[in-house]
Amino acid sequence: MNKVMNIVVCIKQVPDTNEVKIDPKTGTLIREGVPSIINPDDKNALEEALVLKEKHGANVTVISMGPPQAEKALREALAMGADEAILISDRAFAGSDTLATSHVLAGVLRKLDYDIIFAGRQAIDGDTAQVGPGIAVHLDIPQITYVEKVEVNGDTLTVRKAWEDGYEIIEVKPPVLLTAIKELNEPRYMNVKNIFETFKKEVKIWSAKDIDVDKDLLGLAGSPTQVKKSMTKELKGQGEIVNKPAKEAASYAVSKLKENHFI
Amino acid sequence: MDFILSKEQQFVKEMVREFALKEVKPIAAEIDQTERFPMENVKKMAKIGMMGIPIPVEYGGAGGDNLSYILAVEELSKVCGTTGVILSAHTSLCAAVIHQFGTEQQKQKYLIPLAKGDTLGAFGLTEPNAGTDAAGQQSIAVLNGDHYVLNGTKIFITNGGVADTFIVFAMTDRSKGTKGISCFIVDKNFKGFSIGKHEDKLGIRASSTTELIFEDCIVPKENLVGQEGRGFGIAMKTLDGGRIGVAAQALGIAEGALEEAVNYMKERKQFNKPLSAFQGLQWMVAEMDVKIEAARYLVYLAAYNKDHNLSYSLEAARAKLFAAEVAMEVTTKAVQLFGGYGYTKDYPVERMMRDAKITEIYEGTSQVQKMVIAGSVLK
Numbered sequence: 001m002n003k004v005m006n007i008v009v010c011i012k013q014v015p016d017t018n019e020v021k022i023d024p025k026t027g028t029l030i031r032e033g034v035p036s037i038i039n040p041d042d043k044n045a046l047e048e049a050l051v052l053k054e055k056h057g058a059n060v061t062v063i064s065m066g067p068p069q070a071e072k073a074l075r076e077a078l079a080m081g082a083d084e085a086i087l088i089s090d091r092a093f094a095g096s097d098t099l100a101t102s103h104v105l106a107g108v109l110r111k112l113d114y115d116i117i118f119a120g121r122q123a124i125d126g127d128t129a130q131v132g133p134g135i136a137v138h139l140d141i142p143q144i145t146y147v148e149k150v151e152v153n154g155d156t157l158t159v160r161k162a163w164e165d166g167y168e169i170i171e172v173k174p175p176v177l178l179t180a181i182k183e184l185n186e187p188r189y190m191n192v193k194n195i196f197e198t199f200k201k202e203v204k205i206w207s208a209k210d211i212d213v214d215k216d217l218l219g220l221a222g223s224p225t226q227v228k229k230s231m232t233k234e235l236k237g238q239g240e241i242v243n244k245p246a247k248e249a250a251s252y253a254v255s256k257l258k259e260n261h262f263i
Numbered sequence: 264m265d266f267i268l269s270k271e272q273q274f275v276k277e278m279v280r281e282f283a284l285k286e287v288k289p290i291a292a293e294i295d296q297t298e299r300f301p302m303e304n305v306k307k308m309a310k311i312g313m314m315g316i317p318i319p320v321e322y323g324g325a326g327g328d329n330l331s332y333i334l335a336v337e338e339l340s341k342v343c344g345t346t347g348v349i350l351s352a353h354t355s356l357c358a359a360v361i362h363q364f365g366t367e368q369q370k371q372k373y374l375i376p377l378a379k380g381d382t383l384g385a386f387g388l389t390e391p392n393a394g395t396d397a398a399g400q401q402s403i404a405v406l407n408g409d410h411y412v413l414n415g416t417k418i419f420i421t422n423g424g425v426a427d428t429f430i431v432f433a434m435t436d437r438s439k440g441t442k443g444i445s446c447f448i449v450d451k452n453f454k455g456f457s458i459g460k461h462e463d464k465l466g467i468r469a470s471s472t473t474e475l476i477f478e479d480c481i482v483p484k485e486n487l488v489g490q491e492g493r494g495f496g497i498a499m500k501t502l503d504g505g506r507i508g509v510a511a512q513a514l515g516i517a518e519g520a521l522e523e524a525v526n527y528m529k530e531r532k533q534f535n536k537p538l539s540a541f542q543g544l545q546w547m548v549a550e551m552d553v554k555i556e557a558a559r560y561l562v563y564l565a566a567y568n569k570d571h572n573l574s575y576s577l578e579a580a581r582a583k584l585f586a587a588e589v590a591m592e593v594t595t596k597a598v599q600l601f602g603g604y605g606y607t608k609d610y611p612v613e614r615m616m617r618d619a620k621i622t623e624i625y626e627g628t629s630q631v632q633k634m635v636i637a638g639s640v641l642k
Contacts, residue, residue: 079274190278192312192325192335199271243530245609 005058005152005174007049008112009082010105010119010132011042013066013073017124038073041120045180047187048150049118050081056152059083061112065093065104071203078198079190090207095220098126102134103222107213108206109139115174116157121146121181129179136177143177144170148184266560268334275331279313279338288342294469295614300425301346301469309380314353318362322370323378329504330566333511337562340515341522344618345469347515351508352421352470353377357384360430360501361448364489373428373448385426386505387417387449387475388498395631397498398441402433402477406484411435411447413480416459419625423473424458427451430501431475432494444494448486455480466617503576504569505626510562510582513590513622517558520590520597520615521551527601527610544600551593558586577639584632587622594619 015034023030038046049060062077064070065088074085088108096104109117117139119132129145136143148167149160161168162181208218216222240256242249257263268276286304294301308314316332318324325331332354340347361374376382393399402415413433420429429449436443449456459474489497525548528538538544565578594616598605605612623629 075270076274079278189282189311190274192275192278192316192327192331193320194312195271195274195278196326198274241530243527245604245607 005052005056005115006113007052007058007060007116007118008109008114009042009046009049009060009062009077010117010135011046011062011064011073011077012039012120012123012131013037013064013070014039014123014125036069036072038076039120039123039125040182041122041180043120043187044182044184045118045120045178046077046080046082047185048147048178048180049116050188051185052116052150052152053081061086063088063105063108063112065089065096065101065108068205074203075198076190078201078203079194080188081191081194084204085201086204086206088206088211092208092215092219095223096218097223097225098128098130099134099224100218100222102131103138103213103217104211105131106135106138107211109135110212111210115176117141117175117177119177119179121179132177132179139175139177141175141177142172143179144172145179146181147178148181150178150184268330271327272331272334275316275327276334276338278311279335280341282308282311282313283338283342283346287339287346291343291345292608292611292614294343294345296468296608298463298468300471301349302425304346305349305380305383308350313350314380314383315358315378316354318354318358318374318378322362323375324358325378328566329507329569330563333507333562333566336508336511337515337518340512341519344512344516344615344621345467347512348421348467348470348509348621349383351505351512352386353384353426355505355508356386356421356501357426357428357430359504360386360446360488360497363500364446364493364497365448366485368485369448369488377428382427383422383425384428384430385420385422386501387420387423387429387431389417389419391416391418395628397432398444398495400432400434400444402431403437404433404435404445404447404482406435409484411482411484411487413447413449413455413477413482415477417475417477418459419462420473420475421470421625423475424461424471426471429475430488431477432498433477435491435494439492441495442492444498445491446488446494446497447482448488449477449480449482453480453482464621466614466619466621468617502626503579506579506583506632507562507565507569507575509622509626510558510565510579510586513583513586513619514555514558514562516615516619516622517551517555517586517590517593520594520612520619521548521555523610523612523615524548524551524597524600527604538600547596547600551596554589555593558582558589561585577636580627580632580635580639583622583627584629584636587619587629590619590622591616 013036016037019034021030053060060082061084062082063086071087122129144159144161146162148162151158157172159170312325315324316327317329320326336347336351358377377384404411404413431447431449434443435445455478457476459476462472531538561582565575565582568575568578597612598616
């Protein structure tokens with residue numbers, strides 16, 4: 001590409017599900033005291049954008065729709081090396097499902113220059129994998145999901161898409177939306193120097209009036225999905241944690257399997 | 264009064280914790296057993312700006328504060344006391360000396376690569392006959408035209424076998440006592456410099472602790488730090504800062520041991536109850552917790568004072584004395600809570616107990632800290 005590439009990365013702040021506990025009485029997530037993190041697949045998406053920036057030169061903008069505290073995830077993205085960050089936050093977005101969210105993000109992207117849009121495959125708090133593809137449809141651009149490798153050759157991207165039983169290699173010209181999986185790369189750590197510089201930078205905050213989208217598509221009104229009931233799966237059997245040195249633990253496991261006639 | 268870490272400090276703490284859990288913890292037991300210096304992790308730390316946290320950006324550093332650096336040493340030490348001291352000796356005892364006392368030319372030549380982590384630093388003050396009595400230096404440096412000729416031996420030098428840049432003290436005028444000591448920057452490639460015996464230690468076994476030998480070592484005159492005769496003052500001021508690093512290392516080791524003990528107590532069952540349900544053991548945990556928190560505020564206060572140009576010599580001595588004793592006590596109790604398993608290398612607490620001991624000894628023994636503190640209180 002002749003000009004500097006513009007890459008926009010869509011990230012979501014999620015509760016660290018490794019740390020989440022479920023209230024046994026209500027069956028709902030206990031969110032208090034649970035650290036918020038950048039959704040893991042989104043971090044792979046960001047890492048790839050930063051790799052492309054290092055290899056080919058690019059301007060990397062990170063966007064996130066969320067409450068004001070999602071600014072932390074954007075600051076973390078800046079500390080990893082992103083150039084700019086925009087928080088998309090408005091009460092009008094409250095209650096958005098994946099469809100409404102994809103309309104909001106598409107509305108933001110219509111206001112930005114982009115060659116490549118990166119998103120994570122799916123978020124660990126919802127596992128829908130719908131927002132990225134939704135954005136591409138609204139913007140009417142090609143999309144490749146489950147991306148495990150990206151190469152830029154001139155004005156063409158060569159992208160490897162993972163399948164359950166293999167992969168597919170696709171050539172595509174920007175603009176394009178790619179959704180990242182963890183096989184794509186190993187995300188970097190925040191850089192200490194960037195951390196101190198990041199807090200001198202501005203995280204822009206955009207509201208509904210700053211984006212290019214039909215307002216009827218936003219929030220609860222634009223969300224056909226309704227949660228009827230959520231429940232916790234019943235435990236069929238409970239595992240046992242064995243805190244013993246490896247050899248003892250192995251023979252203990254074998255004795256249990258024998259005891260239950262599995263072996 | 265503000266007891267909340269700044270957003271920057273919280274980010275540094277989070278990032279280093281993630282780094283420590285992913286990169287440092289998995290190899291901590293192996294490098295302790297094999298005494299292998301973890302160069303691969305030092306390089307990774309350099310890449311993410313950890314080797315020059317409190318050094319200004321124009322000198323290759325991250326442009327951060329001392330408390331952020333102290334948090335990094337603490338987080339590393341939670342999982343590996345060795346990695347904590349590698350960073351602490353490099354930053355407090357070498358890079359900080361050149362930053363604080365060096366000439367612009369010395370900063371350009373030595374500080375920038377140190378702060379970027381392209382080179383590793385060490386500090387040579389202790390000699391076979393000059394430990395706590397640092398004034399009893401036997402090493403001598405004689406000016407000869409455009410260079411000094413340095414002779415002597417340093418011992419117990421952290422990062423000794425792997426460092427590129429050394430801060431070294433030697434007598435330039437023996438008749439003047441401590442006022443005859445001078446400070447030099449020695450490059451590992453200088454003629455007449457070599458590495459001697461590698462120490463086989465109780466703890467922090469993967470940190471390279473060696474002798475430094477100077478045999479007619481040629482040190483260019485421009486490598487004198489400060490003026491002739493100012494070396495002792497530079498050493499004492501440097502150790503004031505270094506003590507905060509050691510105190511942070513001790514704090515981290517103690518916290519790491521308590522974390523391990525708490526996890527174990529929740530899982531390990533005796534008499535059909537987890538250990539955490541026994542009041543006698545709960546009380547041990549409460550004591551460990553309170554002492555760790557008390558140590559934390561002494562350590563952070565010393566770093567805070569340094570960041571705000573307030574005096575910190577006394578605060579650093581208090582922090583190091585207390586945190587080191589807490590580290591020894593907490594790690595010993597952690598081994599006790601693990602029982603027989605705690606005494607084996609299947610669990611990390613015995614390593615933490617061995618690592619903790621050095622914090623009561625180096626950069627001024629606990630007894631020296633008491634001399635500093637009493638000297639100030641009884642002034």
